[in-house]
Amino acid sequence: MSVAEIEAVDIQLEGAPSGLWREAWSRLRRNPVAIIGFCLVAFFVLVAILAPLIARYNPNPAHPDLAQVSPGHAPGPSAAHWLGLDLNGRDEWARLIYGTRFSLLIGFVAASSGLSIGLVLGSIAGYAGGLVDTIIMRCMDIMLAIPGLLLAIGIVAMLGPGLWQIMVAVGITNVPIFARLLRGSVLAQRDQDFVLAARAIGVRRRGILFSHILPNAISPVIVQGTLAMATAIIDVAGLGFLGLGPQDPSTPEWGTMLTQVNQYLQSDPLLAIAPGVAIVLAVLGFNLIGDGLREALDPKLRGRV
Amino acid sequence: MLRFIVRRLLLLIPILLGLSILVFAWIRALPGSVAQSQLGERATPALIKQINHQYGLDKPLPVQYWDYLKSLVSGNLGTSISSFRPVTYELGHRFPATIELALGAMAFAIALGIPLGFMAAKKYGSWFDQTSLVASLLGISIPIFVLGIILKYIFAVRLHWLPSIGREDILAVRPHPTNFYILDAIINADPGALWDAIKHLILPSIALGSIPLAIVMRITRASVLDVQHEDYVRTARAKGLPPGEVDRRHVLRNALLPISTIIGLQTGLLLSGAVLTETVFDWPGVGSWLTTAIANRDYPVLQGGILFLAIVFVLVNLVVDISYAIINPRIRLS
Numbered sequence: 001m002s003v004a005e006i007e008a009v010d011i012q013l014e015g016a017p018s019g020l021w022r023e024a025w026s027r028l029r030r031n032p033v034a035i036i037g038f039c040l041v042a043f044f045v046l047v048a049i050l051a052p053l054i055a056r057y058n059p060n061p062a063h064p065d066l067a068q069v070s071p072g073h074a075p076g077p078s079a080a081h082w083l084g085l086d087l088n089g090r091d092e093w094a095r096l097i098y099g100t101r102f103s104l105l106i107g108f109v110a111a112s113s114g115l116s117i118g119l120v121l122g123s124i125a126g127y128a129g130g131l132v133d134t135i136i137m138r139c140m141d142i143m144l145a146i147p148g149l150l151l152a153i154g155i156v157a158m159l160g161p162g163l164w165q166i167m168v169a170v171g172i173t174n175v176p177i178f179a180r181l182l183r184g185s186v187l188a189q190r191d192q193d194f195v196l197a198a199r200a201i202g203v204r205r206r207g208i209l210f211s212h213i214l215p216n217a218i219s220p221v222i223v224q225g226t227l228a229m230a231t232a233i234i235d236v237a238g239l240g241f242l243g244l245g246p247q248d249p250s251t252p253e254w255g256t257m258l259t260q261v262n263q264y265l266q267s268d269p270l271l272a273i274a275p276g277v278a279i280v281l282a283v284l285g286f287n288l289i290g291d292g293l294r295e296a297l298d299p300k301l302r303g304r305v
Numbered sequence: 306m307l308r309f310i311v312r313r314l315l316l317l318i319p320i321l322l323g324l325s326i327l328v329f330a331w332i333r334a335l336p337g338s339v340a341q342s343q344l345g346e347r348a349t350p351a352l353i354k355q356i357n358h359q360y361g362l363d364k365p366l367p368v369q370y371w372d373y374l375k376s377l378v379s380g381n382l383g384t385s386i387s388s389f390r391p392v393t394y395e396l397g398h399r400f401p402a403t404i405e406l407a408l409g410a411m412a413f414a415i416a417l418g419i420p421l422g423f424m425a426a427k428k429y430g431s432w433f434d435q436t437s438l439v440a441s442l443l444g445i446s447i448p449i450f451v452l453g454i455i456l457k458y459i460f461a462v463r464l465h466w467l468p469s470i471g472r473e474d475i476l477a478v479r480p481h482p483t484n485f486y487i488l489d490a491i492i493n494a495d496p497g498a499l500w501d502a503i504k505h506l507i508l509p510s511i512a513l514g515s516i517p518l519a520i521v522m523r524i525t526r527a528s529v530l531d532v533q534h535e536d537y538v539r540t541a542r543a544k545g546l547p548p549g550e551v552d553r554r555h556v557l558r559n560a561l562l563p564i565s566t567i568i569g570l571q572t573g574l575l576l577s578g579a580v581l582t583e584t585v586f587d588w589p590g591v592g593s594w595l596t597t598a599i600a601n602r603d604y605p606v607l608q609g610g611i612l613f614l615a616i617v618f619v620l621v622n623l624v625v626d627i628s629y630a631i632i633n634p635r636i637r638l639s
Contacts, residue, residue, distance in 0.1 A: 033439075142323035146615045149577035150595070154611055157599045158334050234448045238581050241450050242596055261454055269458050276451035284446035291442065 024219075024296040034292020040285030048100040057081075057091035059098040060250040064089035076268055083274050086257070087264060095252035096274055102163075102246075102253045103282065107233035110167045114174025114232075115225050121175065122182025123217075127190060127209050137183065140176035148173045152235060153244065161244040163251065170235045174228050181224055185217035192216075219297040226290035230283045237279050254279050309630055313623055320619060325377060328612045329370050332604055382609030387601045392609035395594065400613075401484035402472060403590035406582065407575040409510030414517035415568065422525025423557065429530060437522065444519030449578045453512035453585035460508060470587035472505050473498070513582040517571045524567045528560040535559070562629075569625030573618050 028034050047054060068075045068085055076084045083092035125136040143151065155169035189195060190213065198212050239245055240255025254275040261272045344352055357363045361372055376383070382392035425437040461469030472486050473479070479498055481489045487506070490499035532538065533556050541551045580592035587593065591610055598606035 138319060138323065141320055142327055145320055145324055145619050146327075146611065147573040147577040147618055149580055150611055150614060153580065153595065153599065154331055154607075157607065158331060158336070160336055230446065237448055238450060241581065242584060244599070258450065258454065265454065265458055266462055269462075272454050272458065276448075276454060279451060280443075280447050283448070284443060287442055287446050 024293075028292055028296040031292045031295065033288050034296070037285050037288025037290075037292060040281055041289060044100055044104060044282050044285065047097060048104050051097050051101055055091075055094040055097040057094040059090060059094040059252045061090060077270060083270055084268060086271055087260065092271055092274060095257060096254075096278055099252040099254045099257065099275065099278070100282075102251060103233055103236065103255075103279070106163065106167050106170075106236045106253070107229055107282075110170035110236060111174060111225060111228040111232040113167070113171035114228065115178050115221070117171070118175045118178025119182055119221065122179035123186050123209060123214060125179065126183035126186030127205070127213065133183070136179065140179050143173075143176040144180075149235060149238060152239060153242070156239060156244045161247050163246040163253075166236055166239045166245055169239065170232050173235070174232070177228070178221065178224065181220055182217065185220055186213055189213045189217050223290055223294045223297060226286055226293055230286035230290065233279065233283050233286070306630070310627055313626060317619065317623060321616065324612065324615055324619075325374060326370070328608055328615075329373055332608050333366070335602070335604065335607075377612075382613070383605030385598075385606045386603045387598075387606075392605050395606070396591070396609065396613060398484055399589060399591045399594050402486075402588060403576075403579050403583070403592060405472075405485055405487065405506065406509055406513060406579060406588060406590060407572075409506045410512075410514035410575060410578075410582075411517060411568065411571070413510050413514035414521050414571075418518045418521030419525050419564065422522040423529055423552075423560075425522070425526045426529035426533070427552075434526075437526070441519035441523050444515050444522075447515060448581075449512055449516070450581040450585050452515055453509070453582055456508045456512055457585065467508050468505050469508070472589060473501050477501065509582050509586045509588055512585065513575060513578050516574060516578070517568075520567060520571065521564065524564050525560065528563045529556060532556050532560045566625060566629050569621060569628075572621040572625075576614050576618060 064085075068089060075081070078084070081091050081093065083096065086092050086095065121136050121140070125133040146154070151173050152166070152169040155172055156165050159165040159168065186209075195208060195212055198208050203212070236245070236253075237255030237258075240253050241258050243256075243259050245251075245253050245256040245259075257275040258272060264271050344356065354363070361369060364372070380393060382396070384391050385395060388395065421437055425434045428434050457469045460467045468474075477498070479489070479495070480493060482492060483489055486502035487499060490496075490502055538551060538555050541555045542548075546554075576592075579588075579590060580596060582588065583590045583593035584596055591614060595607065595610045597603075598610065
């Protein structure tokens with residue numbers, strides 16, 4: 001085989017130059033850890049959608065089975081009630097299944113609202129620079145000076161406890177994290193040659209920001225977004241546990257289900273363990289995906305499919 | 306070096322001012338007034354006016370802020386509405402509890418995280434390495450309060466090995482000169498009290514330390530992996546130093562640089578986590594105090610407590626930055 005032929009084979013092996021996303025996707029597909037993460041999240045999404053079919057009981061029956069419960073004591077698991085009844089005589093399994101809807105939804109809204117506001121603020125700060133940058137980033141620094149959960153508690157104290165209040169609170173704590181991330185990312189892209197080229201041919205500032213800089217600066221945001229979803233579920237459950245969550249006791253939210261844990265930990269530990277395990281698995285799913293995405297999108301690993 | 310420290314200290318001023326404005330504005334935005342929460346059903350317009358006057362709430366906002374700033378600088382954080390004790394007095398009693406808990410958690414994370422991360426890096430790719438990676442992901446996925454509840458159930462409710470709530474035996478009457486119970490027991494030369502304090506600290510420390518443990522372990526692993534292929538490590542091996550010595554003096558020492566920063570950055574997490582841990586274990590620290598303050602609408606406590614924790618957080622970050630610059634000359638020069 002001549003040198004030319006060998007080179008030709010090499011070129012063929014390399015194939016058509018593929019984009020960052022295609023490469024990242026094929027790397028992700030071969031990462032067993034990320035696959036487990038995807039399966040876990042898909043499982044919870046399915047449970048949330050199919051809740052009425054799986055739950056077997058109404059999570060908020062009009063006539064809860066109060067005959068079986070007494071203060072501080074709830075009947076354990078049985079054939080009729082797989083995880084037993086809670087202290088208010090409601091089926092724990094049904095509440096756990098319906099709780100998936102609330103916890104995923106709250107986590108998603110909180111993480112994505114924090115992401116979108118942070119995204120806008122961060123990219124403006126990074127692209128505009130100067131005074132705008134200083135003002136935005138100093139405000140973010142002040143927000144970051146208050147530890148996350150404390151900030152969220154402060155916001156809930158201001159808005160009052162409740163479902164959408166904890167979404168807002170957790171969302172706001174996420175804003176400075178994304179703003180910082182995006183700003184750094186945009187700054188790194190701002191002086192690249194392709195931005196200079198776009199500017200030279202007269203693309204407008206907004207056009208440069210949205211169609212040239214942001215698409216290139218977005219991959220760390222996707223990783224952080226997945227991880228933020230995990231922390232949002234934890235924080236929301238934490239606020240619920242502290243009694244700041246939905247005040248309507250009929251809302252089956254996982255963290256809120258653990259609020260009165262001391263009343264039943266001795267008699268019926270399953271009531272504490274089941275929501276706990278659900279939170280851990282959901283969070284683990286998002287963390288595994290985030291970890292896999294981080295590796296898949298790492299530019300240092302490009303070309304090593 | 307001095308210039309670096311002065312610059313960082315100057316940067317602190319706008320942050321602290323901004324923080325005080327934020328907390329001040331936040332307190333004013335809270336629902337329900339101080340007068341209402343104090344008077345309850347006895348509230349009459351005259352009484353409300355009197356209370357508002359007493360707390361200076363009838364003055365214009367900028368004047369209120371100025372008064373607030375003046376009292377902050379003089380170290381006066383107001384008086385708790387529910388316990389009628391000065392906020393600084395309560396902080397003096399409760400903050401040591403939170404520090405003790407945070408130190409316990411950090412000690413747990415470091416003592417376990419660095420050796421585990423080091424072993425994982427040394428056995429890179431082995432089952433031990435894989436297991437430790439999965440375990441660390443699991444570690445950051447377990448909410449503190451869930452782990453706390455599980456630990457409490459196993460070790461306190463089932464096995465009766467460790468106490469489930471509080472800082473010391475509820476029947477104990479002991480002097481507490483510093484409010485750091487472990488230190489107090491040492492000062493009083495009371496081994497029984499020392500063991501009692503340590504026993505109470507174990508479960509909350511593990512619960513609060515689990516996430517830092519996972520992070521310290523991951524960073525140690527990554528950092529050791531980076532360092533062990535450096536030229537100076539190869540040189541050390543080539544000149545015939547015993548492997549243990551190379552690991553200790555060349556690999557671990559250089560790998561500790563990023564680890565020390567990460568440990569400092571965990572403070573915010575520890576302060577946040579303390580709120581949940583203290584609630585699970587009825588630990589009489591700042592965190593559980595703030596949670597009850599929300600329920601009682603105890604504004605001075607909330608205001609003082611949150612501001613205090615934020616300042617602690619900012620100062621710890623400053624110390625981390627400065628100590629990092631001392632350890633690593635590259636930061637200082639840039």
